[in-house]
Amino acid sequence: MSTVRPLGAVVLAAGLGTRMRSTRAKVLHELAGRPLVRYPLAAVADLDPDRVALVVGHQADAVRAASAEAGLRDLRIVLQPEQRGTGHAVACAAADFADFTGDVLIVYGDVPLLRPATLRALVDSHRADGADLTLVTLAFADPRGYGRIVRGPDGNVVGIVEERDASPAERAITEINPGLYAVRSEVLFRLVEALRPNNAQGELYLTDVVGLAARGGLRVHTVQAGRPEELAGINTRAELAGMEAILKGEHVERWMAAGVTFEDPATAYVGPDVTIGPDTVVGPNVQLRGRTRIGSGCRLDGTAYLVDTVVGDRVHFLLGCVADGAEIGDEVRIGPFAHLRPGTRLAARVHVGNFVETKKAALGAGTKANHLSYLGDCEIGPDSNIGAGTITCNYDGFHKHRTTIGARVFIGSDTQLVAPVTVADDAYVGSGTTVTRDVPAGALAVSRVPQRAIPGWSARFRARAAGTAAAPPPVKSAPRSAPAAPRARKRRAVASRARARRRR
Ligand code: UD1
Numbered sequence: 001m002s003t004v005r006p007l008g009a010v011v012l013a014a015g016l017g018t019r020m021r022s023t024r025a026k027v028l029h030e031l032a033g034r035p036l037v038r039y040p041l042a043a044v045a046d047l048d049p050d051r052v053a054l055v056v057g058h059q060a061d062a063v064r065a066a067s068a069e070a071g072l073r074d075l076r077i078v079l080q081p082e083q084r085g086t087g088h089a090v091a092c093a094a095a096d097f098a099d100f101t102g103d104v105l106i107v108y109g110d111v112p113l114l115r116p117a118t119l120r121a122l123v124d125s126h127r128a129d130g131a132d133l134t135l136v137t138l139a140f141a142d143p144r145g146y147g148r149i150v151r152g153p154d155g156n157v158v159g160i161v162e163e164r165d166a167s168p169a170e171r172a173i174t175e176i177n178p179g180l181y182a183v184r185s186e187v188l189f190r191l192v193e194a195l196r197p198n199n200a201q202g203e204l205y206l207t208d209v210v211g212l213a214a215r216g217g218l219r220v221h222t223v224q225a226g227r228p229e230e231l232a233g234i235n236t237r238a239e240l241a242g243m244e245a246i247l248k249g250e251h252v253e254r255w256m257a258a259g260v261t262f263e264d265p266a267t268a269y270v271g272p273d274v275t276i277g278p279d280t281v282v283g284p285n286v287q288l289r290g291r292t293r294i295g296s297g298c299r300l301d302g303t304a305y306l307v308d309t310v311v312g313d314r315v316h317f318l319l320g321c322v323a324d325g326a327e328i329g330d331e332v333r334i335g336p337f338a339h340l341r342p343g344t345r346l347a348a349r350v351h352v353g354n355f356v357e358t359k360k361a362a363l364g365a366g367t368k369a370n371h372l373s374y375l376g377d378c379e380i381g382p383d384s385n386i387g388a389g390t391i392t393c394n395y396d397g398f399h400k401h402r403t404t405i406g407a408r409v410f411i412g413s414d415t416q417l418v419a420p421v422t423v424a425d426d427a428y429v430g431s432g433t434t435v436t437r438d439v440p441a442g443a444l445a446v447s448r449v450p451q452r453a454i455p456g457w458s459a460r461f462r463a464r465a466a467g468t469a470a471a472p473p474p475v476k477s478a479p480r481s482a483p484a485a486p487r488a489r490k491r492r493a494v495a496s497r498a499r500a501r502r503r504r
C-alpha cells in the first residue's frame with residue numbers, strides 16, 4: 001500500500017508590485033472583477049491541499065480579506081514584514097510548516113490564469129520521480145522578464161538566473177521559469193535558510209534554491225506543463241489589460257458555445273461567475289457582473305449594466321438599464337432607461353418603463369409602472385397600475401418608511417404616497433393625490449384643491465404686466481406706502497397692546 005505524502009502550498013503575495021506604479025498592492029488589482037490573489041488560491045484549492053500559507057506584506061489586511069472566499073481547508077496567513085525577496089517570503093512560512101512533512105507547492109500570486117491541471121501535473125511528476133525539487137519550465141518565444149533555466153552539458157538543471165543578473169548568452173535562453181515548484185518540505189526550509197542576497201537586487205531569490213539543491217546533490221527535476229499564456233505573470237498594467245482581454249474573450253466564447261447570441265462580442269463583458277441561459281440575445285455594450293444569472297430566451301437590447309441580478313426567462317431589457325441586486329421573474333419588460341436598485345423583486349410579467357427607479361420594491365405579477373416613478377421601500381400586489389410620476393415618499397430625513405399597495409390598485413398619475421401608508425386591494429387613487437392616510441379596499445382616494453376658472457384673467461394680467469414693464473424703474477428709497485387699510489391698522493394695534501402686556 002502506498003502512502004500519499006501530505007500536500008502543502010505556499011502562495012507569495014507580499015510584494016507591492018513596483019512596476020504597476022500603484023499605491024495598491026499588485027495582487028489586489030482586479031482581473032475580471034476579482035482580485036488577482038484569488039486566482040492562484042482557487043487553483044491551489046482545487047488540489048485540496050492539507051495546509052496552505054499565504055504570504056502577505058503590503059496591505060496585508062486587504063489581501064487577507066480578499067483570500068477569505070478561496071475555500072481552503074487550512075489557510076494560514078503569514079506576514080512578511082519587509083519584502084526581501086521571494087526566497088525570504090518562503091522562509092517566513094517556515095514556522096507554519098515546522099510540524100509538516102510532505103510536498104510543498106510554491107506558487108506566485110501574480111499568475112492568475114494558472115490551471116489546477118498544471119499544478120497536478122507538477123505534483124504527480126514530482127512524486128513519480130521521487131524528486132527533492134521539481135520545477136515547471138517552458139519555452140517562451142519572448143523570454144524577457146523571466147528567470148532563465150540554465151542547464152549543464154548533461155542537460156541537467158544547474159540553476160536559474162534572473163534576467164538582471166544574466167550574461168548575454170544566458171539571456172538568449174528561451175527556457176524560462178514560470179515560478180511553480182514542488183519541494184520536499186524536509187529540504188525546502190533548510191535551503192531557503194541558506195540563501196544569500198548576492199544579486200543585482202540584493203534580495204533573497206527563491207530561484208537560487210534550485211542551484212543550491214543541484215550543487216548539494218539533491219534530485220532536481222523539471223516538468224514541461226502548462227501553456228505560455230496560462231503561466232504568464234502580471235507585472236504591469238499593460239499585461240493586466242492584455243490578460244483581461246484574453247479572459248473576457250474566453251468568457252464570451254464559452255457562452256456563445258452554450259447557445260447565447262452576442263450581437264457585438266467585442267463590447268460585451270461577462271464576469272466569471274455569471275451564467276446565461278440558451279437563446280438569450282445580448283446586444284452591444286452589455287456588462288454582466290458579479291453573480292448575475294440570466295435565464296433563457298431573454299433579450300438585452302444594449303447598454304445595460306447588471307450586477308448580482310437574477311433574471312428569469314424571456315425577459316426583455318430595453319436600451320439603457322441598470323440593475324443591482326434585483327430579482328426579476330419571467331417575461332418581465334424593463335426600460336428603456338430604468339434603474340433597479342438592491343432589493344428590487346419583480347414578479348412575472350411586470351413592466352417597468354422609462355425613468356423608473358426601484359429600491360427594496362416588490363412588484364406583484366402583471367403590475368405595471370411604465371413611466372417616471374420612484375418606488376422605494378414598497379410592496380405592490382399583482383395587476384396594479386402605477387401611473388406616471390408616482391413617488392413613494394419613503395424618507396423623512398431620519399427614517400425610511402414603507403408603502404403597501406394591494407392587488408388591482410390603480411394609482412393615478414402624479415401621486416405622492418407619504419409613507420408609512422397602505423392602499424388596499426382594488427382601490428383607486430385620483431391623479432395628483434397626496435396620499436397621507438390609508439386607503440380602504442375598493443375606495444377612491446382623491447386630494448385636490450378645487451379648481452377655479454376666473455374669466456378674462458389672462459387679458460387683465462397681461463395688460464397689467466405690460467404696464468409695469470413700460471414704467472420707469474423704482475427709486476431706491478421709495479416713499480412710505482399709502483395709509484394702511486383699516487383692518488390691517490386694527491391688527492397692528494392689537495399686536496402692540498399684546499407686546500406691551502408681555503413687557504409688564
Ligand atoms: C519571479 C522569479 C522569476 C520568474 C518570474 C515568473 C524570483 C527571484 N524570480 O520574478 O524567475 O521567471 O517570477 O513570473 O523568484 N513576493 C513576495 N515577497 C517578496 C517579493 C515577491 O511575496 O519579497 C511575491 C510577489 O507579491 C509576487 C511574487 O512573489 O506575487 C513574484 O514576485 P515578482 O517580484 O513579481 O517576481 P518576478 O520579478 O516576476
Ligand code: CA
Nearest residue numbers: 110233234235
Ligand atoms: Ca512577477
